[in-house]
Amino acid sequence: MNYKQEPLTPAVFYILLALSSKERHGYDIMKQVEADSHGNVKMGPGTLYGSIKRMLEAGLIIEVNDLQDKRRKFYRLTKKGQKHLSSEVQRYSEVVNLAKNRKLLGVGNLDFGV
Amino acid sequence: MLELYPSRYRDEFGQEMIRLFQDMYHDVRNSDNDMEMISLWVRIIPDYLISLTKEHLSHLKGGDYYMHKKFDTLGLFFWITAGIAVFPVVFFISMNLVGILGLGSTEDQSVWLIFIPLLLISLIGSQWLVLRKYTDRAKDWLINTAFAWVVMIASTFVVIGLLFRNLTITEPKSLMFVQAIQAIVYGGILGWFQKKALHGYANAWLLIPANIIGIALIFASIGESISSIIDMMLVGSYPALFTGIALLFIIGKKPMRSSRQGALT
Numbered sequence: 001m002n003y004k005q006e007p008l009t010p011a012v013f014y015i016l017l018a019l020s021s022k023e024r025h026g027y028d029i030m031k032q033v034e035a036d037s038h039g040n041v042k043m044g045p046g047t048l049y050g051s052i053k054r055m056l057e058a059g060l061i062i063e064v065n066d067l068q069d070k071r072r073k074f075y076r077l078t079k080k081g082q083k084h085l086s087s088e089v090q091r092y093s094e095v096v097n098l099a100k101n102r103k104l105l106g107v108g109n110l111d112f113g114v
Numbered sequence: 115m116l117e118l119y120p121s122r123y124r125d126e127f128g129q130e131m132i133r134l135f136q137d138m139y140h141d142v143r144n145s146d147n148d149m150e151m152i153s154l155w156v157r158i159i160p161d162y163l164i165s166l167t168k169e170h171l172s173h174l175k176g177g178d179y180y181m182h183k184k185f186d187t188l189g190l191f192f193w194i195t196a197g198i199a200v201f202p203v204v205f206f207i208s209m210n211l212v213g214i215l216g217l218g219s220t221e222d223q224s225v226w227l228i229f230i231p232l233l234l235i236s237l238i239g240s241q242w243l244v245l246r247k248y249t250d251r252a253k254d255w256l257i258n259t260a261f262a263w264v265v266m267i268a269s270t271f272v273v274i275g276l277l278f279r280n281l282t283i284t285e286p287k288s289l290m291f292v293q294a295i296q297a298i299v300y301g302g303i304l305g306w307f308q309k310k311a312l313h314g315y316a317n318a319w320l321l322i323p324a325n326i327i328g329i330a331l332i333f334a335s336i337g338e339s340i341s342s343i344i345d346m347m348l349v350g351s352y353p354a355l356f357t358g359i360a361l362l363f364i365i366g367k368k369p370m371r372s373s374r375q376g377a378l379t
Contacts (some may be wrong), residue, residue, distance in 0.1 A: 026130050027137040044158050045131040045138075046165025053127065073130055 008088050011051045014041050016060065016077060016085040023064055025072040026052070060084055118166055120173040122250070125183055183248045185365030190358045192247075196240035197354025201346045204233045234263055248365050254311035262307035266300050293333040301326030308357075317363045324360035328353030 008016070011033075018024060018032035030048055033041050043051075052075065055061045060081035064074045077085070099105050116128050135158070142150045208229040238259045245252035305322030312318040331352040335345070 026134045030134065030138075042157060044161025044165070045134045046161045046169075048134065049127040049131055050165045050168055053123070072133065 007091065008084065009051070010037075010041050011043060011047055012055060012060075013085075013088055015048075015051055015055065016081055016088075019061060019075060019077040019081070020085060023074045023076045025069070025074050029075070055081070115162060120169055122183065123169050123173070184367075185248045185361050187362075189244065189248055189365070190362055192244045193241070193358040193361065194351060194354045196244050197237065197358075198347045198351050200233065200236040200240050201350050204236050205229060205346070208232055234260075249312070249315075251312050251315075254313075255308060258307040258311040259304065262304045265307075266303055269299070269303075294330065297326055297330035297333055301329045304329075312364055315364045316367055317360075320360040320363055321357060324356040325353060328356040 014033040014037055015029055017036055018029045024032065026045075026048060029052075030043055033043060052061070056063070058080075059078055061075045062078055064076045096105070116124055116131065119128070138154060138158075142154045208225055211228050212225050238256050241259065242252050242256040245255055302322055302325075305319075305325040308321045308325070309318040312321070329352075332349050335349045335352070
């Protein structure tokens with residue numbers, strides 16, 4: 001199964017986005033995800049570490065040691081992770097362009113004629 | 115709450131999850147809004163139940179290849195002990211089975227017909243029991259090792275039974291030469307299959323020289339004749355010792371990457 005072709009889950013997408021700027025530990029990732037999603041994606045420890053585990057397995061992120069805070073595990077985006085994030089952002093961008101062309105953006109109540 | 119997660123998941127992320135919860139709890143305690151505490155638990159409990167179910171399902175489906183525990187000196191101790199202990203146990207069972215099944219006297223060859231297959235099954239079984247504590251590739255190890263033995267037995271039958279059946283080696287130097295080739299071939303086959311089982315781990319190639327040395331030492335000991343169970347245990351300890359040392363360098367680090375993909379969508 002080639003997961004490159006398939007959209008990422010919101011949790012995985014926002015974790016990749018959070019790690020795109022710098023290495024972060026679990027709590028930092030969680031707070032950044034909340035901020036980036038304007039509070040729409042709220043994860044608990046189970047969802048966060050379940051996603052981290054699967055992303056480590058897939059090679060999208062790696063664990064790194066931080067010399068300043070040895071008690072915590074920090075995570076960093078890999079090149080593969082960056083590629084996945086870019087293609088997902090590209091996919092979103094195409095959807096936004098499509099929505100613009102169809103004048104769907106900024107419309108409060110859409111009437112689909114059903 | 116963490117105790118209910120699969121053990122390897124707990125070992126890998128348990129401490130991190132506790133720290134994360136402590137950070138969240140600390141933030142809520144410092145806020146003025148009392149509703150924040152309720153909101154924290156409303157967020158934590160469903161998340162916990164969902165992730166618990168997911169992780170157990172993932173574990174039941176064959177485990178997570180990322181999950182890993184460092185193979186340390188305690189692991190080495192169990193590995194060697196298991197490798198040695200199977201000899202007297204299997205020998206005792208074989209001796210009794212010959213009597214129970216009425217296959218003849220315990221003095222004759224029929225003991226070996228039971229002893230050898232039972233020993234091979236027990237050896238890989240004991241290796242699997244130890245390895246599964248450290249890596250989810252233990253099942254692959256079991257299958258590949260069994261397959262390697264089948265290849266070794268089949269190749270021995272073809273080479274010695276069919277091609278060189280009339281060949282008799284009496285000269286000690288020639289015998290040593292043949293045994294050295296056998297050790298390289300057998301050790302190479304066993305090591306290659308075991309290396310494949312531990313895919314993704316750095317240094318997995320070390321299993322090839324480890325098996326060659328272990329088997330070469332078995333041949334060297336056979337040359338001096340094996341007369342007792344203690345001798346057998348000693349002989350059995352060679353491959354266990356060398357593969358165990360190799361495992362210290364292999365499962366001492368996490369696998370480089372998983373062969374499994376597709377878990378993200």
